[in-house]
Amino acid sequence: MTDFPEPKPDTGDAATLFALYLDWYRETAVRKVGALDAGEQRRTRLPSGWTPLELLTHLAHMERRWIVWGFLGEPVDDPWGDDRDGRWHVPQGVVLDDLAGMLRDVGVRTSDVLRSASLDEVAPPGPRFTDAAPATLGWICFHVLQEYARHVGHLDVAVELAGGPQGE
Numbered sequence: 001m002t003d004f005p006e007p008k009p010d011t012g013d014a015a016t017l018f019a020l021y022l023d024w025y026r027e028t029a030v031r032k033v034g035a036l037d038a039g040e041q042r043r044t045r046l047p048s049g050w051t052p053l054e055l056l057t058h059l060a061h062m063e064r065r066w067i068v069w070g071f072l073g074e075p076v077d078d079p080w081g082d083d084r085d086g087r088w089h090v091p092q093g094v095v096l097d098d099l100a101g102m103l104r105d106v107g108v109r110t111s112d113v114l115r116s117a118s119l120d121e122v123a124p125p126g127p128r129f130t131d132a133a134p135a136t137l138g139w140i141c142f143h144v145l146q147e148y149a150r151h152v153g154h155l156d157v158a159v160e161l162a163g164g165p166q167g168e
Contacts, residue, residue, distance in 0.1 A: 015114040018141040022063075025148035026107050029059055030100045032155040035164040041096060045161040052158055053099065054088035055151055057081075060102040062147055066140050067110045070128035071117075079128075110144075113137065 011017060033041055033052045041053045050058075061082035069076045082088050090099070119138035123129065135143075156167025 014119055014138070015141075018119075018145060019111045019114045021145055022110060022141075022148065023107060025145070025152055026059075026103045028152050029056060029148070029155060030096070030103060032152070032159050032164070032167075033096055034100075035159055036162050038095070040162045040164070042090070043162070045158060050088050051090070052155060052162075053090045053094070053096065054082075055155060055158070056096070056099045056103070057090045057094070058088045059148060059151055060099055060106060063103070063110060063144055064106045065128060066144050067106065067113060070126070070135070071113060071123040071137055071140050072109075073124040073126045073128075114141070 011020075033056050036052060042051050044051045061079070064076055065079045068074050069079045114137075117137050119136065119141065121137050123134040123137070123140065125134055129135070153167070160166050
């Protein structure tokens with residue numbers, strides 16, 4: 001089990017807290033999916049039908065959509081690549097190591113942004129915000145963090161149902 005890299009009690013910088021918590025959630029998600037064999041990673045045990053790998057691809061695409069495409073305003077290949085016909089999708093050749101690499105790469109970008117931008121900074125207008133006003137980095141980080149927290153909890157249940165270790 002990976003220890004939570006809890007910040008020291010005197011850590012008051014919100015950007016540092018976001019970066020540390022997001023790092024922990026990324027690695028926890030990868031570890032949970034990695035506790036399953038390759039077959040179980042692609043198997044669903046839930047009525048909703050998603051698999052652990054599909055949830056992982058959703059997390060990777062979600063963070064990239066919000067941070068790179070949304071906040072930085074940079075173009076990304078297939079920002080909705082986790083979606084096929086209204087549900088999460090992982091192409092057959094994509095494996096855990098591929099998704100873990102994608103998560104870690106976007107995590108580096110997120111950490112860089114959190115070191116260099118103010119949480120009050122507003123994302124530029126762009127394709128991520130066609131239906132709403134651009135959000136602040138702080139709002140985006142809260143949104144991304146709650147997505148990770150919720151979905152890592154979902155992984156606790158899915159992994160346990162698949163015979164893997166119990167969640168925290």
